Amino acid sequence: MAEPAAVRAGRVVAVVPLRDGSSGKSRLAHVLDPAARSRLVAVLARHVVSTLLASGGVDRVVVVTSDPRFTWGALRDVVVDRATAHAEDGPPLLTDDADRLRIVLQPADRPGLNAAVDVGREVAAQDGPARVLVAHADLPALTTDDVAALLAEDAPVVVAADRHRSGTNLLLLDPPWSAPSSTGLMSSSASERHEGRARQVFRSRFGVDSLAAHRAEADRVGARATVVQRPGTATDLDTLDDWSELPAPVRAAVGRHVPALHDGEAG
Template sequence: MVAVVPLRDGTSGKSRLAHVLDPDARSRLVAVLARHVVSTLLASGAVERVVVVTSDPRFAWRALQDLVVHAASGGDDGPHLRTDDADRLRIVLQPADRPGLDTAVDVGREIAAEDGPVRVLVAHADLPALTTDDVAALLAADPPVVVATDRHRSGTNLLVLDLIAAPFRTRFGADSLAAHLAEAAAHGLRSVVVQRPGTATDLDTVDDWGELPARVRAAVGQHVPGLHDATPGPQDRSASGGTR
């Protein structure tokens, strides 16, 4: 089982929080959220490898490197020791001529398949409440297509595609839950929808922030204090929680 994590870059994402967070704070938020998702995946026994597909590998490496590398005891400037996890994390450049979220997922799926057909878990990099139990629950589901939807039951935050789901094309974006169920049906693939507290809240808006458990807000807010007194903007009042 290989996990594919699309991660845009450190500057252009989280635009729906731009009215409450400056660019530095948004960049910190993207890093903190990505660290949480990738470390949860690495801690999940069934996940052999995590492939992060990004247009900014330097940003991704800075955000994620200490999940798999730690400083040698000889001092701060000493050589770095690679942990057993080092080979389980791969950060891959999304080619500039292959832009977009679905294409990032395609790049990850191609890399996942390099060693042969493999079951893939696509996980967005902005799920602050994701737990290893959530990952285990998604992987325990039987159908070849497992869609973990958002709290509005309209989008897709994680997606499991079994070996036989190779022809399945992802359709992330507005109303992607319906699009993914239709895609599965078009290929005669059984599918199931999962909605759990840890998989349903992607942090895109101030309303999403308010939905998170206090312990999750405390953990994220430690790095991005501006979120604690954030007030909703116009983008927080639509049913989808977004501007699309």
């Protein structure tokens, strides 16, 4: 077995955009009813957030959502100790990870995935410069080894490609590129600002063909980028084709909560 990657030093904040529990996974609507799709969104988000919190190099996880009530419900098992969850003699106890997880409301006047990412980057920058790892909330095969491998890369921009090598499932940004537009110029030195050479801001470019867009963005700002593709980072879960690409143990784990996916696979 290969040795785990050595994580580079520096504070790391993971940002997970999570829209809501009702509008996602529409491409699975032919096999999953709305309740099942909501369960799927919750199961996948819980797995991703739990994996990030269990990764030694991640200091904090920020979930940006337009639906805090759904998100708190989905992540309840992450922050509430199961042994005390239904205790009658007092409130439930929180897990050790509870203080490392923050759920942030995405403002209604800042809609969309890239805006959610920027909100998370702003939160990450509140305590000073940090490496920011943006992770989609629907990566059922993501492991702590995958996270460690990304954090060990020495490029200031690391793009984890999807299985088609067209999209971006995770994006790692080193300072100052991790700072969002509202704080990006603060990371430039005083001499650079005085000479009119303030660093350009790296813009999140999630969407169609985001792998190429993020590589082009790195070129634009003069940041070296590298592309990573690992089994645990490459497959999200939007379609039955994605489902069929997952390892059998992962399908079994997800299918326990959303059994209709097995029915769709058979059909």
